[in-house]
Amino acid sequence: MNNEWELRNFIIEIGRRIWVRGYVASNDGNISVKLNDREILTTPHGVSKGFMTKEMIIKVDNTGKVISGDPRYHPSSELKMHLEVYKERPDVKSVVHAHPPYATSFAVAGIPLNKCVLPEAIIIIGAVPTAKYGLPSTMEIPDAIREHIKNSDAILLENHGALTLGSDLLNAYHNMETLEHTASIVWKAIQLGNLNVLPENERDRLMSLREKFKLQGRVATCDATPMPSSEAPLIPVKELANPGKKDITEQTIREIAEKVLAKIKQG
Numbered sequence: 039m040n041n042e043w044e045l046r047n048f049i050i051e052i053g054r055r056i057w058v059r060g061y062v063a064s065n066d067g068n069i070s071v072k073l074n075d076r077e078i079l080t081t082p083h084g085v086s087k088g089f090m091t092k093e094m095i096i097k098v099d100n101t102g103k104v105i106s107g108d109p110r111y112h113p114s115s116e117l118k119m120h121l122e123v124y125k126e127r128p129d130v131k132s133v134v135h136a137h138p139p140y141a142t143s144f145a146v147a148g149i150p151l152n153k154c155v156l157p158e159a160i161i162i163i164g165a166v167p168t169a170k171y172g173l174p175s176t177m178e179i180p181d182a183i184r185e186h187i188k189n190s191d192a193i194l195l196e197n198h199g200a201l202t203l204g205s206d207l208l209n210a211y212h213n214m215e216t217l218e219h220t221a222s223i224v225w226k227a228i229q230l231g232n233l234n235v236l237p238e239n240e241r242d243r244l245m246s247l248r249e250k251f252k253l254q255g256r257v258a259t260c261d262a263t264p265m266p267s268s269e270a271p272l273i274p275v276k277e278l279a280n281p282g283k284k285d286i287t288e289q290t291i292r293e294i295a296e297k298v299l300a301k302i303k304q305g
């Protein structure tokens with residue numbers, strides 16, 4: 039899809055999807071797509087990404103200078119982050135930035151999403167690195183992501199959100215979906231009291247599929263180290279086995295979550 043008008047429409051559609059799926063609140067988030075080596079289409083600042091129209095999409099050059107667009111709309115200050123990606127990764131043609139709640143929760147909690155858990159995630163986004171916190175609108179965020187975008191198409195931004203890259207807009211958006219889906223499942227497994235990590239040989243078999251299917255993009259190899267075994271069961275058996283007692287208490291769930299989170303941090 040190279041036609042500029044088709045791309046504008048597609049940016050609007052992807053904006054609608056990230057808003058509908060709750061990946062952004064209010065006017066948050068931004069999307070960009072490279073039209074060619076000199077021109078980039080991007081979303082406006084101060085507008086809900088669920089309600090954009092074609093006229094709102096802005097065309098900028100590689101430095102972020104506006105080439106054309108309705109003067110009422112301006113690019114986001116977070117465009118700097120997108121420009122940094124295009125400078126470092128000529129293979130990337132689109133960037134999506136959002137604040138999806140599960141992925142952002144891991145970024146806020148300081149817990150890496152780097153364990154080998156789900157086959158699709160291992161192949162598509164791999165171990166997701168976390169870039170150090172930077173003040174929005176400054177060069178602190180582009181500086182923080184620089185080392186990570188060399189090896190990964192999905193990055194968590196500490197105390198902020200997530201960034202995904204792609205060979206085209208759909209690919210960048212799908213990486214965001216995979217990232218959030220993975221984060222939600224890992225979080226729910228933690229709530230259930232266990233996180234089974236796939237072993238190294240299985241990880242290697244999955245990684246070899248990337249070559250077989252000739253997948254584009256870059257992924258960092260996930261961590262296949264098993265979670266440390268627990269001496270005591272995470273869910274007290276007496277609470278599960280005692281039908282006279284009501285469901286597991288909120289306090290018990292909190293204790294389980296704390297134990298698992300502590301194990302992940304160790305691992």
Ligand SMILES: [Zn+2]
Pocket residue numbers: 066067116135136137198199
């Ligand atoms: Zn943001």
